[in-house]
Amino acid sequence: MPTTEQVDSSALPRSEKSRSEKSKYKRILLKLSGEALMGEHEFGIDPKVLDRMALEIGQLVGIGVQVGIVVGGGNLFRGAALNEAGMDRVTGDHMGMLATVMNALAMRDALERSNIRSRVMSAIPMSGVVEHYDRRTAIRYLTSGDVVLFSAGTGNPFFTTDSAACLRGIEIDADVVVKATKVDGVYDKDPVKHADAIKYDMLSYDDALDQKLGIMDLTAICLVRDHDMPVRVFNMNKPGALLNLVMGGKEGTLIDRG
Numbered sequence: 001m002p003t004t005e006q007v008d009s010s011a012l013p014r015s016e017k018s019r020s021e022k023s024k025y026k027r028i029l030l031k032l033s034g035e036a037l038m039g040e041h042e043f044g045i046d047p048k049v050l051d052r053m054a055l056e057i058g059q060l061v062g063i064g065v066q067v068g069i070v071v072g073g074g075n076l077f078r079g080a081a082l083n084e085a086g087m088d089r090v091t092g093d094h095m096g097m098l099a100t101v102m103n104a105l106a107m108r109d110a111l112e113r114s115n116i117r118s119r120v121m122s123a124i125p126m127s128g129v130v131e132h133y134d135r136r137t138a139i140r141y142l143t144s145g146d147v148v149l150f151s152a153g154t155g156n157p158f159f160t161t162d163s164a165a166c167l168r169g170i171e172i173d174a175d176v177v178v179k180a181t182k183v184d185g186v187y188d189k190d191p192v193k194h195a196d197a198i199k200y201d202m203l204s205y206d207d208a209l210d211q212k213l214g215i216m217d218l219t220a221i222c223l224v225r226d227h228d229m230p231v232r233v234f235n236m237n238k239p240g241a242l243l244n245l246v247m248g249g250k251e252g253t254l255i256d257r258g
C-alpha cells in the first residue's frame with residue numbers, strides 16, 4: 001500500500017486533533033461526479049450543491065486530512081455525446097476536458113468562500129487561468145494543507161475523469177480513491193435503471209472487471225488493480241457520509257483486491 005506523509009495535527013484544536021489521529025485515511029483523492037453538480041437542474045452547476053460539498057470537504061481539512069479532487073464534466077459536455085451528435089470526437093473530448101476546468105474553478109470558488117485554501121491545476125496548460133499540473137508541486141500543496149483540484153482530466157482524449165482520478169490518486173500516493181456519485185454504491189446492475197439491483201458492500205477489482213458493472217470505466221479499474229489502490233464508491237447526497245467513510249465507517253462499496 002502507498003504511504004503518506006504524517007499529517008501535522010499540532011495546529012488543530014484538541015477535539016479535531018483527536019479525530020485526525022483516528023481518521024482512517026491521511027490523504028484521499030476525491031472524484032466528484034460532474035453530473036451530480038447539476039443538482040435539480042438539467043445542465044450546469046447548482047451553487048447549493050457546491051456549497052454543500054465545500055462544507056463536507058472543509059470537515060476533512062479541519063481534521064487534517066489531505067484532499068485532492070478530480071471533478072467530472074458530465075454536467076456540461078461529454079465527448080462521446082458530442083460525437084454522437086456529429087462532432088469530431090477529439091474536439092468533443094477537448095470540450096469535455098475544458099468543462100472539467102470550469103467545474104474545478106467553480107468548486108475552488110465555493111471552497112475559498114468557506115475559507116478553505118485551494119488550488120486548481122490543469123493537465124492542459126492554461127497560463128493566466130490555472131497552474132499547469134506538476135506532481136511534486138501538487139504533493140507540496142497537499143502536505144501544506146491546501147485542497148488541490150486536478151482539472152482537464154488526463155489531458156488526453158478518449159479517457160474519462162474516473163481514469164484521471166485513479167491516475168492522480170496513484171501519483172499523489174493517496175490512501176484511497178473516493179468516488180462521490182448519485183447512487184449509494186456499486187450494484188449488480190445500474191440501480192437507476194433496475195429497481196431490483198442488489199448492492200455490494202465490497203467487491204474485488206477482478207469481479208468489477210469481469211461483470212463490467214458500469215460504475216467506472218474499465219481503464220480506471222485496470223489502473224487501480226495494477227497499483228493496488230482501493231476505491232470507495234458512495235452517495236455524495238447523503239450528508240456526513242464523506243466524513244464517516246474517512247473515519248473508517250462503512251459507506252457505499254469498497255473495491256479492492258478482495
Ligand SMILES: Nc1ncnc2c1ncn2[C@@H]1O[C@H](COP(=O)(O)OP(=O)(O)OP(=O)(O)O)[C@@H](O)[C@H]1O
Nearest residue numbers: 033034035072074181186187189190192213214215
Ligand atoms: N453497476 C452499477 N452500480 C452503480 N451505479 C451504476 C452501475 N452501472 C451504472 N451505474 C451508473 O453510474 C452512475 C455513476 O457514475 P458517475 O458518478 O461516474 O456518473 P457520471 O454521470 O458518469 O459522472 P460524471 O458527470 O463525472 O461523468 C450512476 O448514476 C448509475 O446510474
Ligand SMILES: O=c1ccn([C@@H]2O[C@H](COP(=O)(O)O)[C@@H](O)[C@H]2O)c(=O)[nH]1
Nearest residue numbers: 072073078079093096097153154159161
Ligand atoms: O482524461 C480525460 C477526461 C475527460 N475527457 C473528456 O471530458 C468529458 C467529461 O469527463 P467525464 O469523465 O465524462 O465526466 C469526457 O466525456 C471526455 O469527453 C477526456 O477526453 N479525457
